Each structure stands twice: as structure tokens, then as C-alpha cells.
Amino acid sequence: MRLSYLTYRDALSSMGDPRADAAVAELVDAGRFDPGTADPLSGLGRPGDAPPVRVFLEGTPRLPPWVRPERLRRIASFFRRRGPGLAAVQATAGVVGTYLSPPGARALRAAHELGLPHRRPTRVARLLTGLADPEAFSGARIVPLCSRIRLAHAAVRRLLPRAGRWDGASPPLSQLDVAGAVLTLSVGGPDALDRVGVPTTAEEREDHHYAWRIVAHFLGVPDEYLPDSAAEARELWDEVRDHEWGASEAAVQLTRATIGGYQEHVPADLRAAVPGFVRRALTDEHADLAGVPEGGFDDRVLAALGAAVERVAREAAVVPRPRAVLPVEQGVTT
Secondary structure, three states: OOOOHHHHHHHHOOOOOHHHHHHHHHHHHOOOOOOOOOOOOOOOOOOOOOOHHHHHHHOOOOOOOOOOHHHHHHHHHHHHHHHHHHHHHHHHHHHHHHOOOHHHHHHHHHHHHHOOOOOHHHHHHHHHHHOOOOOOOOOOOHHHHHHHHHHHHHHHHHHHHHOOOOOOOOOOOOHHHHHHHHHHHHHHHHHHHHHOOOOOOHHHHHHHHHHHHHHHHHOOOOHHHOOOOHHHHHHHHHHHHHHHOOOOHHHHHHHHHHHHHHHOOOOHHHHHHHHHHHHHHHOHHHHHHHOOOOOOOOOHHHHHHHHHHHHHHHHHHHOOOOOOOOOOOOOOOO
């Protein structure tokens, strides 16, 4: 059944994530949450008690009943086959697309200024590399990462209003923001691949959407608000963009950070071509909203960025950092 935009918006715009919100609220209210640490959600709790984060993580939901094993195998095959190119467009143009909802971008920017590092680029990189694993949803890659993302979003929802940094009608990083970001990655990824010269088939688009539908489930979006097919997701995404996407200074700043950060991970002679790659993948219309600089297109950037995403994901999974891997203050080479 087709999901209308109004139904989707009205249900999700005020919705948080009750279990994650409760876990973080207990930590914040008890003074046991320090946003200035490398990972404010790790090592929490005192000896002898039940840390709320641990309880939350142990209660992670299982695969939903609509998931089929044969589809999981197809997903892993698709991400192994298309992995580097898909990672290149998703970790740059895809992430920038998620900044084009002004409330979501404003929440991410305000959270960074409050001391919560901006890690969306690295988290997307880790999701993309993890989805190529045949055991992605049953092992220690995707599901624990989604749980940590849920806790990070809950921290933003708790801390921004308390610090007087949020006056929106809906909570910051509501499930509408989460679902919208997933739609952008789900539908926009294959579109971006097509634009940079890597065509995708209808079956690949279905498998790609199916993968992100499962990711959205583990990010706490209720299943009834996840489109069943790639075609239904596209219809909804078109409406979401028409109603929600727009320019904002927060989006420009976050975009600058994302592009500048990945420029540091590609060969020096290709750094100036990264903005042009993002513009081609995202379209000029949407790149202008995000403030992506003009630049020429160089197809060598695809492979270079694919390797960069793998490196960023690997480093983020191993090395705790006191700041974001791609700091908001980062500049762009043009």
C-alpha cells in the first residue's frame, strides 16, 4: 500500500525513539554523560549497577519477519559488486543530500557546537562497507552500529533543548529526519551511480532499497513507515524533497566539512575534482542548495573516493577520536 507523504510526516515528525531516549535521559540526568569524551556512550555505568546503555544494547531488535534469507544474500552480493563506486557516491553526495532538510542540518550543526562530534560521514561509510558482509545483519557490524546511532540521536534530542539550543516544534533528529536520511540514501544512491557513469538494473535498485529498509528498521523507524518497494520509496522520496528540502547555512557548513574531509583522503591531484564529482552525482540543482563549489568532473575520482571510504570506515571502527573524523571546520580545496 502506498504511503502518503502527509501520513508519513504527521506520524514521524514528533516521534523520538523511546528506548534510546530513556537510556540517554537516565545518563544525562544522573550527570554520567560527557559529550566532550571521544565516545560519550562508551564505558558508562558504575560497578554493580546496570548501565542503561548496556541494557539498551542488549535489547536490540531482531530481524523483522519480512526479511528473507535469499534477499540478504543478494544484498551482500550487490554491495560487493558495486561497493567502491556506491560508497564513493553515498559517502559524499548521499551524505550531502541528507543535509538538505534544514531542521536536520540545524540539529547536527547545533549538536557539534555543543560538543557532540559530527560523525554522520563516518557512520555512513561504516554502514556501506558493512553491508557487503553476508552476515551484516546477524554479526557485529550493522546492528550494533545502528544501535549506537540511535543513542547518538537520543543524546541530541536530550541535550539540545536542555542547553537552549532548540526551539523547533518537533524534536531534533526525530524519526522523520532519520527516515528521510534513509530514503535519500536508499533512492538517491543508485541515481547517483547512474549519473557518474555506472548504470544500475531494476533488480539492483530493489536490493539496494531492501538493504536500507532493514537498516531503517534497526535505526528505530517503525516498519509501517518503510516503503515496501523501490518504486514506492521513489514516490515518497519525491514528495519528501518537494516538501522538505531547502538551503540552509547549516547544510553549507556540513557539506564543506564532508567534502573537505574526503579531499584529504584522495591523491593531491584529484582533490580539486571532488566537488565536481559531488555535483555530478547529486545534480547541480541540489548541489547549489548545499553550497557545493563548482568544479570539473574527473572519472578517476570514483575509484579514489571508493578507497577513501573504506579507509575512513576502517579507521573509525578502530581508533576513538575526540573530534569528528571530518570536522565541521574543514575547508574545501577548489
